[in-house]
Amino acid sequence: MATAELVLGLLHDGPAHGYDVKRGHDAWFPDSRPLAFGQVYTTLARLERDELVEVVDRGSEGGPERTVYALTAMGREHLANWLAEPIQPALGPVDELVRKVVATIRTGEDATAFLARQRSSHLRRIRELKAATPDDDSSSRLVRDYLAMHLDADLRWLDSTLDRITQQKEISR
Template identity: 40%
Template structure:
């Protein structure tokens, strides 16, 4: 997730205060991992430095001044370019899951037990996401579906790897 580009996109929608940007980011994009305020303001500072946003009106508040940030043409162009580019399908074919299985086999450890443990963890997470879908709004449902589809693909890989463990063990112990 690109925090700077996401904040730029939120600013293209409407000029906003940092607090409002954090609230909207957390509401739509963070799901379980809120964006720290420090990261919001550090990112806004870099975007302003790079000419992608400017500070609009400044209002006095009970605490620090409330600055309203406004996207510039340069920032809007960057958002347009970013939205038009496809996401890299999978730049690294060697995932952590794959790496752990291969290392377990190389080290003579029980890779099948690791895969069983991983399968159980995936199934638990799938249950959580399914519950989220049942009780969530459309945003929750789409995010849960995204996670579920990835977990399903991992489960398919786990099953395939389990069937091929003996052959893989021979291939990596040479």
């Protein structure tokens, strides 16, 4: 994940402190893993070192000290360049689902039962994503649609895999 560029995107609309960056990320991606505070502050420190963000205020307002960061001109340019570049389609690492299915088959475990359990898990998650209450932020709906469509593609792969396993069992009889 391009955490640094996401942090730059979160600072696009104006200065913010780490807590606001984390809260903004978690609002943008409500159905994904929350961004860890440690990762936020480490990323902000690297971005400051690389002169992509700058500290514009340090204050405590009666609580813990809060450092407020803002994009620099270089940071805005870096963000614009990142947003302009398409990403490469995933061709490399094999997803954990594929690894687990292959391991189940290769170890002689009941792949049919595993595929059925996995299919149920995927269907349950798709229902959760579709049932999530829509909010005013249409980008949250886009994230949920993306996740549901990827799960749907996984379901098609699971069904195809089950068909292959079933055919191989029939051939070997």
